[in-house]
Amino acid sequence: MSAKPISLKILAAHLDLTVGTVSRALNGYADISPVTRKRVKRAADELGYRANQNARRLSIGNPETVGYLMPRVSSSIAQPFVAQLLQGLGEALSKRSWDLLVVQPNSSKDEMAHIERMVRSGRVGGLVISRPLKNDPRIRLLQDLKCPFVVHGRTASCADYAWYDVDGDDAFVTAVNHLVSLGHSRTAFIGAPLQHQFAQDRLNGYRSAVQENGLVVDEDLIQIADFSDDGGEVATNMLLDLPVPPTAIVCVSDTMALGALAAIRSRGLLPGVDISVIGYDGLKFGIHSNPPLTTMAQPQAHAGRRLGDMLLAIIDGDDPSKHQELQRAHLLRRKTDGPLHNATVQTNVSIREEIL
Amino acid sequence: MSAKPISLKILAAHLDLTVGTVSRALNGYADISPVTRKRVKRAADELGYRANQNARRLSIGNPETVGYLMPRVSSSIAQPFVAQLLQGLGEALSKRSWDLLVVQPNSSKDEMAHIERMVRSGRVGGLVISRPLKNDPRIRLLQDLKCPFVVHGRTASCADYAWYDVDGDDAFVTAVNHLVSLGHSRTAFIGAPLQHQFAQDRLNGYRSAVQENGLVVDEDLIQIADFSDDGGEVATNMLLDLPVPPTAIVCVSDTMALGALAAIRSRGLLPGVDISVIGYDGLKFGIHSNPPLTTMAQPQAHAGRRLGDMLLAIIDGDDPSKHQELQRAHLLRRKTDGPLHNATVQTNVSIREEIL
């Protein structure tokens, strides 16, 4: 189908030189006379010669490629960060003109098999993985395979590998403190399934912040749901049905927070006035929600870039544990956080009494 | 850094066979005795042998890899479709265990260079590109290089290559007709820069629908702006400042429509009541806008999958022009479209008079 590319051999023949000489000229070896170097480069340009990468990489024994394991199918709203991450990774790799391979596994088993195949077949020199589970088998596998890797996120015991993460614990302390300062003493937490380490971290932050403010953690105020807007909506409905509903909610993601807003509005309540909601991520979309979503914004523009740089450094021989970067999220106030509104703080018991 | 993978040579030595025999056994050649085939496969499994892909691909002369050219940095809201597309492409390729390479160029020049390098260096056997320009140099280049490719979107003269597109012309006819049926006779169009073919297609649909309904195209009602929510907001403000503002607006994307909603709300008007707005894309996020966004939804879940299948078929030798697929968008009514509301249809002239 595609036109046969010209090889080093025919370029050499064209120049009346040997392939070895041409190769060295092209690769800037010092022991080539300036004049033939010029000649060779010119001819290569003219003929559009490009070294075959499979051959080159086989020869030098380096795949010059890293792989990115896409997070498995999550809610369609949640994906925007993937494009940004790829962008950053690509930038980092392009400085050395390495390639970026993406892999999307269907199941956990599949994922493990993919990893093993990728590294054993010499296709990649390193891997980046996202959103680790609490006890992530991929990390163990990569360590066993002695394959350089970096993780976007981190697990509880993360001392011996490289990672880039945003401090979810800290973020939720900030969020809860902010709500307390607005007068809220019943703040609920809407979380994602706890096998994800990030879900656990954020819950930990919530718990410790509640306690540090001299309040008691009410387990009824902790709702774990599907990591989606629908999940957020379901969880919020549970909370609003409590005998004593919360006056504020922190959500593990902006997407879930959008579901929370929907549930709140559907009851005729006003987010930010009757009930405060704080999301997490800082998605730009939150500007357009109803009302605009207050959120803990994470500085994720550089994540891909940093992860790429780290991985390259590790492949070059750096100690992975030297490459660990913890960023902080910051409170981005829009319109869904507000002072405790006493008039509307009523229990469902009293509402029911009114109805009866 | 990474553990040295075991090669065919050492696997063969381990089995007391030659590499040729082992290779054929592994690749299921018929002329290998069943018993040694079993023996070989078992040993391969036990030792975790995986054929080195650079060597294999060099030998068979097939990169077994396709590349995806990421659209250049667009607004962060607009990116979600990238993840979906990659997912679909990955699925299609995985059936034959081909690899997916992603490339993100920084400039148009950079992009052309990338393409040339990718194909000339034998890194990819085919390429998929997104969002073609009206006269897209990438298409010409790929044709010159005789490199199999498919395009996500299409240009005006698209007879001789493979593409998958959603009919933007048709979609805007549908949108305008719908608004006309609601009583709107002054519908504006908010578009993106016209070098993008999709922007032109959608404008064409708008124009012809207006005319087909016996109305006159008012050039003041056509606003081209930056392809972002801010662009949509700016354009809408221009429209609302007209002596006789429109009563409805169709937008070239949901993202721009969100900006339109913001501009409308900021004037104390109600989208869907005072002014109708219809977006394009069908982003799930539109459920959460204020109010929920009516949109022309495109069935993009399968785009990646289809494009991947097409590309593979073309690489196998199919005629590219046999692979052209045009999907239709459908009207997804949420809350921003409504009947013409006479009470609020007032020109700015009258508003100004009130103020004076």
Added chain:
DNA sequence: CTGAAAGCGCTTACAG
């Protein structure tokens, strides 16, 4: 400064 040759790890006609 350039050439001749070995090697990277596979696949695949060709013998036997």
Added chain:
DNA sequence: CTGAAAGCGCTTACAG
């Protein structure tokens, strides 16, 4: 049914 050998297109010591 298996072995011996050539070849894929590069890179890189080693001679000279």
